[in-house]
Amino acid sequence: MKRIVIIGAGGHGREVAEILRYQSKGSEVSVLGFIVDEPGQHQEVISDLPLLGDWSWFDGVDRKDIAVICALGLPSVRKRLVERAVSAGLSFADAVSALAYVSPDAKLGKGVMIFPNTVVSTNTLIDDHAIINVGATISHDTRIDRYGTINPGVHLAGNVTIREGCYLGIGSSVIHGVSIGPWSVIGAGAVVTQDLPDHVTAVGVPARVIKTRKQDE
Numbered sequence: 001m002k003r004i005v006i007i008g009a010g011g012h013g014r015e016v017a018e019i020l021r022y023q024s025k026g027s028e029v030s031v032l033g034f035i036v037d038e039p040g041q042h043q044e045v046i047s048d049l050p051l052l053g054d055w056s057w058f059d060g061v062d063r064k065d066i067a068v069i070c071a072l073g074l075p076s077v078r079k080r081l082v083e084r085a086v087s088a089g090l091s092f093a094d095a096v097s098a099l100a101y102v103s104p105d106a107k108l109g110k111g112v113m114i115f116p117n118t119v120v121s122t123n124t125l126i127d128d129h130a131i132i133n134v135g136a137t138i139s140h141d142t143r144i145d146r147y148g149t150i151n152p153g154v155h156l157a158g159n160v161t162i163r164e165g166c167y168l169g170i171g172s173s174v175i176h177g178v179s180i181g182p183w184s185v186i187g188a189g190a191v192v193t194q195d196l197p198d199h200v201t202a203v204g205v206p207a208r209v210i211k212t213r214k215q216d217e
Contacts, residue, residue, distance in 0.1 A: 002030065004029060004032065005032050005035055006031065007035050007069065007081050008081070009036050012071050012073045013071040013072070014047045015071075015115070016069060016095045017046075017049055019115065020095050022097070031049060035052055035054065036051065055084070068090050068091070068092060070082050071113065073149060074149070074167070075148065075165040076165065078129055079147050079165065082111065082128075082147075092110040092128075094110065094114075097114055097116040097118070100118045100119075100120065101118070106121070107125045107126070109130065110129070112126050112131075114132045117134055118132050118135065120138045121137075121139050121140045122140050122141075124143065124144075125143040125144065127144060128147075129147050130145070130147065130149070132150045133149075135152050136150045136152065140158040142157075142162075143160075144156075145162060145165075145182070146165070148164070149168065150168050151169055151172075153170055154169075154170070154171065157176040157177075160176070160177070160178055160180075161180070162179075162180050163179070163181050163183075163198065165182055166181075166183065166184050166186070167185045169188035169189070169190065170188045170189070171188055172188060172191070172207075173191045173192070178193065178196075179195045179196075183198055184197070184199060184201070184202065185200075187203030189205070191205045191206050192206070197212075201213070
């Protein structure tokens with residue numbers, strides 16, 4: 001039986017737990033509980049699952065028997081926790097809702113989270129540790145690189161490229177063939193009509209760049 005531990009116990013972590021538990025009905029999946037950095041700030045039981053403790057919990061278990069999923073919405077935080085899990089020798093699980101449509105021709109990386117009422121169309125790539133949140137649609141031949149966060153109600157047309165660590169706000173859209181550079185942020189409701197560089201924040205209809213960040217921000 002596949003035993004899964006969720007890293008992070010906030011709202012996103014609880015949603016991922018629900019996906020996994022629903023997904024586990026009739027399958028060989030067992031959700032053990034949550035791991036957080038500071039257990040004292042959380043309840044002992046969250047969504048009927050135990051708070052297992054901090055990262056030291058892994059010291060007392062057979063790590064070969066456990067997979068983790070880093071369930072935090074911010075790409076930079078997710079990347080940090082994934083790197084910590086890799087250094088600890090942990091493997092990764094996926095959380096793909098039974099209420100999502102994922103094309104048989106789509107390619108999914110490890111540690112991905114695909115929420116209910118989403119559509120992931122043909123010949124798409126959802127790379128490692130990316131999030132496709134509730135009601136998002138990913139059209140044909142689109143790629144979302146590692147740590148990408150596609151928030152609820154986002155719509156990506158065909159042949160779109162979302163590079164590593166991008167964060168697309170709720171209800172935003174990207175038209176056909178557009179590329180967004182690594183670690184850029186798209187505001188809620190924005191419509192991206194042209195390519196955007198890396199490390200920018202863009203808002204509005206059509207989306208315009210309002211901020212450029214340093215790479216270490």
